[in-house]
Amino acid sequence: MTTLRKRKTYRMAVLRSLYGAVERNRPEVSGATLRDELRLPDEDLFAACSYLVGEGLITVDWTSHRTPATVSLTHEGIRFMEEEEESAAPTQGDQ
Numbered sequence: 001m002t003t004l005r006k007r008k009t010y011r012m013a014v015l016r017s018l019y020g021a022v023e024r025n026r027p028e029v030s031g032a033t034l035r036d037e038l039r040l041p042d043e044d045l046f047a048a049c050s051y052l053v054g055e056g057l058i059t060v061d062w063t064s065h066r067t068p069a070t071v072s073l074t075h076e077g078i079r080f081m082e083e084e085e086e087s088a089a090p091t092q093g094d095q
Contacts, residue, residue, distance in 0.1 A: 002044060010048040013038050018058060018073045019081040031060075031068030042067050052077070 002010075017037055021029045035045050042065075049068050052058040057077035061069045073081070 002047070006044075007047065007051075010038070010040060010044050011052055013040075014045070014048045014052060014071070015057065015073070015077065015081055015084075018071060018077070022073055022078060028070045028072035030070055031063070034068065034071055 014034065017034055018029060021027070031045070031049075034040075035042065038045070040048070045068065046066050049058065049060050049071060053060055056074060057080055058071055058073055060071050063069045
């Protein structure tokens with residue numbers, strides 16, 4: 001069984017990968033590319049994507065085998081990642 005910490009790590013890895021694709025003008029990523037890039041087993045990728053869909057952060061076109069065919073960030077997902085990026089950046093006083 002995957003721990004809560006791992007599940008959260010997998011979710012953020014999916015979001016980071018998709019956000020990076022958006023920054024490179026790739027609005028969607030194939031599920032196979034995402035799985036290979038992140039080296040996640042199908043069941044963990046399914047769980048991460050299902051959760052993120054439920055949160056409204058990504059959209060997924062599913063295959064008949066419960067694996068993602070294509071995955072993309074929603075507008076809300078992009079905003080979430082922008083907030084993450086801003087909160088991780090040092091403020092002017094920290095430089």
